Amino acid sequence: xxxxxxxxxxxQLTLAKFREFIREPEAVFWVFAFPVLMTLALGIxxxxxxxxxxxxxxxxSAGHQAMVRALERAGGFIVRIVEPGAVDxxxxxxxxxxxxxxxxxxxxxxxxxxxxxxxxxxxxDETLQRSAGRADLWQAREExxxxxxxxxxxxxxxxxxxxxxxxxxxxxxxxSVVQQRTRKLLKRLMATPMRRSDYLLSHLLSRLAFLxxxxxxxxxxxxxxxxxxxxGSLVTLASICVLGALSFGGLGLLLASRARTVEAVSxxxxxxxxxxxxLSGVFFSSENFPAVMQPFINLLPLTALNQxxxxxxxxxxxxxxxxPQCANLAAWGAGCFxxxxxxxxxx
Numbered sequence: 311x312x313x314x315x316x317x318x319x320x321x322q323l324t325l326a327k328f329r330e331f332i333r334e335p336e337a338v339f340w341v342f343a344f345p346v347l348m349t350l351a352l353g354i355x356x357x358x359x360x361x362x363x364x365x366x367x368x369x370x371s372a373g374h375q376a377m378v379r380a381l382e383r384a385g386g387f388i389v390r391i392v393e394p395g396a397v398d399x400x401x402x403x404x405x406x407x408x409x410x411x412x413x414x415x416x417x418x419x420x421x422x423x424x425x426x427x428x429x430x431x432x433x434x435d436e437t438l439q440r441s442a443g444r445a446d447l448w449q450a451r452e453e454x455x456x457x458x459x460x461x462x463x464x465x466x467x468x469x470x471x472x473x474x475x476x477x478x479x480x481x482x483x484x485x486s487v488v489q490q491r492t493r494k495l496l497k498r499l500m501a502t503p504m505r506r507s508d509y510l511l512s513h514l515l516s517r518l519a520f521l522x523x524x525x526x527x528x529x530x531x532x533x534x535x536x537x538x539x540x541x542g543s544l545v546t547l548a549s550i551c552v553l554g555a556l557s558f559g560g561l562g563l564l565l566a567s568r569a570r571t572v573e574a575v576s577x578x579x580x581x582x583x584x585x586x587x588x589l590s591g592v593f594f595s596s597e598n599f600p601a602v603m604q605p606f607i608n609l610l611p612l613t614a615l616n617q618x619x620x621x622x623x624x625x626x627x628x629x630x631x632x633x634p635q636c637a638n639l640a641a642w643g644a645g646c647f648x649x650x651x652x653x654x655x656x657x
Contacts, residue, residue: 369392550632
């Protein structure tokens, strides 16, 4: 026979956590408004644009006028005449992606570690060689396409959604538990018949109460304003969000299970979040890191969450193809919750 008393206690605890959250305007701002503002700012900053002219510098010396005319006739360049002593400054300040020093042959000064500089060097070289009479062996055909989901904002929004799930799960749960401990409220709850598991579960369930709203606001805003696609199933997307919230909710409970002050739990959460912020592919691809780091990066729960969200939203992946990421999240969530349940302290 089900324990109705325990179920009622869990329901009341969950409702209490829900009310605590909505009475904190700062928390509401960080959960709902901040992700939308970040999406708006980054979506505008990295919006899709027509190909931009390449800034090119030509060092002032004998013969530089003919070189400037050749580049201007070809089009697609912003040509700037650079004094010989200011070549390095022009490259450093971004006034030119490549600087050409006239001669036979000309000398290109550019930064090979920057992709845009290498591309500028190739474009300028091709233009100058053609102006000097080089003939192409063939004229390549082109097929220009814009693949849905290929824009930066399409790639960014799933990462912001994953980051929002992580941040709100850790901070809302961790702060709530530690604040109640510092206010001696947990000491009073310890004297009641309430079970430890009910108390911890109430935090996870109250977290889910806001998940649909906060995820819907961010995804809906990105779809309406920037046309970010959702190529996969909404049910699959919602399931991944729920699993991610439960996983990081368990981590938040673990971090708060022994912390006695807000400063202590803040430090623990920052230690847990910082590697994921940097490595898990929120703002740029985690593939940019060396191969030796990839096994560690793939173990991080935010990496798994971001991969699953992008697979559903951009690639339209089916749920069964995401089992490695789901297994990662489930293992983190279950493991952290089990440890938190064992080591949790009321005092």
